[in-house]
Amino acid sequence: MQRIINFILRYRNAFLYGFLALIALVMTVRSHSYHQSRFFNSSRWLAGNVYGTGADISSYFGLREENRRLVEENEELRRLLFNAPDDSIQPLDSTLSVYQVLSAKLIKNSYSSPRNYLTINKGKNDGVKQDMGVITTKGILGIVENVSNNFATVQSILNTKSNINAKIKGTNYFGSFIWDAKDYTTAQLIDIPRLVPVVVGDTIVTGGMSSIFPENIPVGVIKKYDLNASQSFYNIEVELFNDMANIKNVYLIENKDKPEIQALESSTLNE
Amino acid sequence: MNSTVFINILRFVLLALTQVLVFNNLNFMGFINPMVYVIFFYWYPIKGNRALFMFTAFLLGLFIDIYSDTLALNALASITVAYARPALMRLCFGINYEFQNFNFKHTTTVQRITFLAFIVLLHHLIFFFFEILSLSHFLLILKKVFATGIVTLILCVLFSSLFSPKSE
Structure with missing residues (x-):
């Protein structure tokens, strides 16, 4: 018994290394095969706040470019509006439309790792939900993965898990x-x-x-x-179409029919 | 002793924040994000408690992981570097390292840069291998290790000569 204890004491650093490495490996492998971890991700408030402050500062440098992009989009939308046939302009009732759109700002971008996640500055309090689609004015960007009260992480299309x-x-x-x-x-x-x-x-x-x-x-x-x-x-x-290295304003799309579609599909599979 | 603890806590926080807010957004040539925080393992006191060192490394890695959404990759690479550091030091500084009054001041610049290079190489190999975790991307892993490693090494050498610790 004494010798076993001596043995363990002698190699305690190796045991500690093994133990910590095991924790890290389990976390890594889990994040490869399942959804991103619910607790350790950058939408948690601490990480979100630090990135929010950083993005506030750096966004001033891109204002000109960002404005130009938004003006271009406005022109495009106005062109569509003015050229639309008269009968298509009906009183808008937002409860009737299938897709709901929210806008948000990217506060953390990433495109150099094999599994890229982005962080945006809207969360549960603004109506963001898991699995909403994320697009920019140019094209698709990703899917919302985790939501905290004020922030959300987005699984980028530049992610080997994305499909x-x-x-x-x-x-x-x-x-x-x-x-x-x-x-x-x-x-x-x-x-x-x-x-x-x-x-x-x-x-x-x-x-x-x-x-x-x-x-x-x-x-x-x-x-x-x-x-x-x-x-x-x-x-x-x-x-x-998107320049993934240079993205600021994004739109979130919610499909209001989605719960119904999913319920139907899951009941079909269960039978 | 107290000032050493204080300096290391300060380093921990400052290195983690610089890494997350500055170096993770560098994207030099599209993919190079140097991991400058590994210099923490070079600066950490030599005669410290190894278990505490590994815990600190784990925390530092995990902190950066949470911010960059790369779960536990930095932590894994960091604890490996922390665990292997005595062996690396023996490799680079020879038997001198065993003496009680060993100090970086008694070593040559080449020895110190070699030591840093080993730390960076080990850290990056583990990080990029587990990041992709597939041998079909072997060339991509090598490309990332060497390109990022060289930039990290250059920055670390600059950092270590800019903020050289006076008494450790």
């Missing part, structure tokens, strides 16, 4: 939109069947198959493509 339904614009051939962690300006569209005519320069948009994003939100353009190992599906390289 979004997308299709080639104007057709109904859809595939999975994923990222291979290599380059932050391009992502991949896979599972497009071989018989589909694919052309470099075609636009990729979100498909209507998920209850997170509305249909036809721009994603990117086809940069190049080739057949996968089994020669029956295309692997398409998509150049993203």
Whole structure:
């Protein structure tokens, strides 16, 4: 017994290292396979507040660029409004529309790691919920993953766990939109069947198959493509519309029909 | 002793904040975010309690993980560096390190830079390997380790000559 205790005392540092490494490994592997940890993420108030202060300071340097982008979007929306046929302008009743839109500001951006998470400055108190879609004026950005009272983290499309339904614009051939962690300006569209005519320069948009994003939100353009190992599906390289390194204002989309869709789907699976 | 504790707490907080607010947003050439906080393991007192050192390393790593949403990767790399530090020191400074009055002042610049380089290399290898955790991305891991490692090393050498501790 004495010798066992002596042995443990002698190698106590190695045991301590083993113990701490085990904790760290379990946390790492869990965050690879499951959702991001509920407790240790940057939407928690402490992390959110520090990033909020940092973003307040740095946002002054990008104001000119950001204003120009918002003005461009306003012009586009006004053009749509003025050219709309008269009968489409009906009294707006927000309870009737399926998609609800919120705006938010990005306070932490990240695009260089294989699993990128962004933090935004709106949370539960502003009506943000898990699994809302996040877009910018140019295209899709990600999906809300964790929500605290005043902040939320977003799983970026630049995340190896991300998998979004997308299709080639104007057709109904859809595939999975994923990222291979290599380059932050391009992502991949896979599972497009071989018989589909694919052309470099075609636009990729979100498909209507998920209850997170509305249909036809721009994603990117086809940069190049080739057949996968089994020669029956295309692997398409998509150049993203969003400059992922330079993002400030984002929009959150909530699908009001989502609980109903999910309830229906889960009851179908249970039968 | 008390001033040493105070200085290390101050370093802990300042290094963690600089890492999170400045160096994590650098994205030099699109992917290089130097992890300058590893200089904490170079500056930490040599004759300290090893268990306490490992706990501190774990906390520092976890703190940075929470802010960068990379759960426990920095913590894992940090405790490994903390655990391996005595071995690395013996490797770089030879038997001198065993003496009671060992001090960085008695070592050459080349020895100190080698020591720092080993710390950075070990930390980055573990960090980037577990970040991707797949051997099919082997070249990507190597590219990240070396590109980021070199920038981290340069910054750490600059930091260590700018804020050199007077008596440790």
